[in-house]
Each structure stands twice: as C-alpha cells, then as structure tokens.
Amino acid sequence: MSDPVKLNPALAAYRQALQRAQPQADGAVVPTFGAVLEQTLSEAVQAGRRGEAVATTALTGRAGLQEVVEAVNAAEVTLQTVVAVRDRVIAAYQEILRMPI
Numbered sequence: 001m002s003d004p005v006k007l008n009p010a011l012a013a014y015r016q017a018l019q020r021a022q023p024q025a026d027g028a029v030v031p032t033f034g035a036v037l038e039q040t041l042s043e044a045v046q047a048g049r050r051g052e053a054v055a056t057t058a059l060t061g062r063a064g065l066q067e068v069v070e071a072v073n074a075a076e077v078t079l080q081t082v083v084a085v086r087d088r089v090i091a092a093y094q095e096i097l098r099m100p101i
Contacts, residue, residue: 013043013081040085044078051075 031039054071057063 013078037085041082044082047071047075047078 051071051074054063054068058065058068
C-alpha cells in the first residue's frame with residue numbers, strides 16, 4: 001500500500017509541524033514560534049512558486065496533467081493551512097483583548 005504521507009500533503013505538513021514542536025531528547029534548542037512560523041511561510045511560498053513553475057512547464061508540453069494537479073493541490077493545501085493558522089492567531093489575539101486587566 002502507498003505511503004499516506006505521499007498521498008496527502010496536509011498530513012505531511014502536520015507531521016513536520018509535530019516533529020518541530022516536540023522537545024528534543026539530546027538537549028538541542030527547540031525553535032521559537034516565530035522561527036517555526038517563518039519557516040512554514042517560506043515553505044508556503046515555495047509550494048506556490050513550484051505550482052506556478054509546473055503549470056508553466058505544462059504549457060510548454062514538458063509536464064503532465066498529473067504533475068500540475070499535484071503541484072497546484074499542494075500549493076492550495078499549504079495556503080489553506082496558512083489561512084487556518086492566521087485565523088487562529090487572530091482569534092487568540094481577540095481573546096486576549098477581551099481579557100479584563
């Protein structure tokens with residue numbers, strides 16, 4: 001049977017985020033929230049650029065339809081993940097604003 005991570009880019013993204021969030025047993029420094037967010041955003045930009053590049057390659061006839069669909073789907077899932085994180089950050093900020101001082 002196929003590896004489910006290869007079939008589902010969202011699952012791969014969640015697995016990577018989980019691995020980054022787990023404390024390191026060897027005493028290594030765990031990245032800060034800002035570093036994780038920055039890396040995730042750069043990965044989202046790269047996924048979008050890869051989707052655009054594959055679509056351009058398909059226009060010249062050097063890429064198949066399946067490659068285009070996979071690249072665009074990966075970019076879409078990554079964008080949905082970024083939007084979901086943004087929404088959660090905004091909701092947390094609004095909740096903090098509602099707290100009494």
